[in-house]
Amino acid sequence: MIETCSLKTHRRNEMIDITSQVNGVVEKSGIETGLTVVYIPHTTAGVTINENADPDVVHDILLTLERLIPQHDPRFTHAEGNSDAHVKSSLVGPAVTIIVQNRKLLLGTWQGIYFCEFDGPRNRHFNIKVL
Amino acid sequence: MIETCSLKTHRRNEMIDITSQVNGVVEKSGIETGLTVVYIPHTTAGVTINENADPDVVHDILLTLERLIPQHDPRFTHAEGNSDAHVKSSLVGPAVTIIVQNRKLLLGTWQGIYFCEFDGPRNRHFNIKVL
Amino acid sequence: MIETCSLKTHRRNEMIDITSQVNGVVEKSGIETGLTVVYIPHTTAGVTINENADPDVVHDILLTLERLIPQHDPRFTHAEGNSDAHVKSSLVGPAVTIIVQNRKLLLGTWQGIYFCEFDGPRNRHFNIKVL
Numbered sequence: 049m050i051e052t053c054s055l056k057t058h059r060r061n062e063m064i065d066i067t068s069q070v071n072g073v074v075e076k077s078g079i080e081t082g083l084t085v086v087y088i089p090h091t092t093a094g095v096t097i098n099e100n101a102d103p104d105v106v107h108d109i110l111l112t113l114e115r116l117i118p119q120h121d122p123r124f125t126h127a128e129g130n131s132d133a134h135v136k137s138s139l140v141g142p143a144v145t146i147i148v149q150n151r152k153l154l155l156g157t158w159q160g161i162y163f164c165e166f167d168g169p170r171n172r173h174f175n176i177k178v179l
Numbered sequence: 180m181i182e183t184c185s186l187k188t189h190r191r192n193e194m195i196d197i198t199s200q201v202n203g204v205v206e207k208s209g210i211e212t213g214l215t216v217v218y219i220p221h222t223t224a225g226v227t228i229n230e231n232a233d234p235d236v237v238h239d240i241l242l243t244l245e246r247l248i249p250q251h252d253p254r255f256t257h258a259e260g261n262s263d264a265h266v267k268s269s270l271v272g273p274a275v276t277i278i279v280q281n282r283k284l285l286l287g288t289w290q291g292i293y294f295c296e297f298d299g300p301r302n303r304h305f306n307i308k309v310l
Numbered sequence: 311m312i313e314t315c316s317l318k319t320h321r322r323n324e325m326i327d328i329t330s331q332v333n334g335v336v337e338k339s340g341i342e343t344g345l346t347v348v349y350i351p352h353t354t355a356g357v358t359i360n361e362n363a364d365p366d367v368v369h370d371i372l373l374t375l376e377r378l379i380p381q382h383d384p385r386f387t388h389a390e391g392n393s394d395a396h397v398k399s400s401l402v403g404p405a406v407t408i409i410v411q412n413r414k415l416l417l418g419t420w421q422g423i424y425f426c427e428f429d430g431p432r433n434r435h436f437n438i439k440v441l
Contacts, residue, residue, distance in 0.1 A: 089418025091361040096269040099222040108255045108262035124370045131370035138358040147308045156220025177409045227400040230353040239386045239393035278439045287351025
C-alpha cells in the first residue's frame with residue numbers, strides 16, 4: 049500500500065509538521081511492526097525529523113540553512129534562480145525511514161516529521177509506504 | 180524484532196562507533212538477507228557512516244560542522260542554546276539503512292556506523308530494526 | 311537479491327546519474343511493490359536524488375558544496391588531504407530508499423538518482439537491494 053498526501057506551502061522556506069498524517073497512514077495499514085518510508089518526489093523540497101515542541105527550533109534551522117546557502121550566488125549557472133533549494137533538498141534528503149512498533153511510528157518524545165519546502169509557495173505531495 | 184541500545188556520551192560534539200553493536204543485533208536476528216535500520220530518537224543527535232580507520236577523519240568532520248554551524252548566532256530564537264545541534268541533526272540525519280547479506284551488514288571496507296552527539300554529554304539510546 | 315554495479319569517475323567532484331541502472335535492477339527483480347535501497351560502500355562518496363533535466367543544477371550543487379567545505383583547512387588533522395570528501399559523504403549520505411510501485415521506482419517527474427564522487431577519479435561501486 050502506498051499513500052499519497054497533498055499539502056500547500058505558503059512561504060519560500062517552510063517546515064510543515066506532517067507527523068499526524070504519517071501516523072494516520074501507519075494506523076490504517078494495520079501493520080504491527082515494520083518500517084515506514086516517507087518519500088518526497090520533488091527536487092526543491094525534502095523531509096526531516098526534528099523537534100516538535102518549540103517552533104523556534106524550526107525558525108533557527110531554516111535561518112541557518114539560508115545563511116549557509118543564500119538564494120543567489122553569482123557563479124550559479126542554473127537559470128531558474130532556485131539552485132539554493134536544490135542544494136538544501138540534497139542535504140536534508142528526499143526520504144526518511146522510521147521504525148513501526150505496535151502500529152505506531154517509533155519516534156522519540158520530541159520528534160516530529162517535517163515536510164521541508166525550499167522553493168515555495170507551491171502545491172506539493174509526498175508518498176508513504178508502510179511494510 | 181526491535182532492539183534498543185544505550186550509550187553515554189562524554190563531550191558536546193562526539194562521534195561514537197556503534198558498528199559492533201549493530202552487527203551483533205544483525206547476527207542475533209538470524210536474518211540472512213535484508214535491511215537494517217539504525218534509528219536515533221533524539222533531536223540533537225544523528226547517525227552517519229564514515230571511515231573507521233583513522234580517528235582524524237572524525238576530528239575533521241566534527242571540526243567542519245562546528246565551523247559551518249557555530250553554537251551561537253545572535254539571530255537564533257530557540258532559548259535552549261542548542262539550535263546548532265538541531266541543525267546538525269537534520270543535516271546528518273536521524274536514520275541509516277544498511278543492506279544485510281550472509282547475516283552481516285554489507286559495509287564497505289573502511290565504513291563504520293557512528294552515533295553523532297551534538298549536544299552532550301548525555302545518556303542516549305538508539306533503535307535497530309532488522310528485516 | 312543484491313546487485314552490485316561498478317562505475318568509473320573522472321573528476322574529483324562529480325555527480326553521475328545512475329537512475330537507469332537502478333531501474334533496470336528493479337525491473338529485473340520482478341517485485342511489484344516495495345522498497346529499493348541504493349547503498350554506497352565508500353567513505354568519500356555518497357548518493358542523492360535531484361533534478362535530472364538541467365545539468366546546471368548538478369553544477370550548482372557541487373559548487374555550493376565546494377564553497378562550504380573547501381578541500382584544505384589548516385586545522386584538519388587527517389593526513390590524506392581528503393577530509394572535505396568525508397564531510398560531504400556524511401552530509402549527502404551513504405544510502406537512499408525509494409518506493410517501488412508497478413515494478414518501477416516511484417520517482418518524481420524531475421528526479422534522478424546520482425552517485426556523488428567527492429574524491430575522484432576512482433573506480434567505484436554501489437549496491438542495490440529490492441524488497
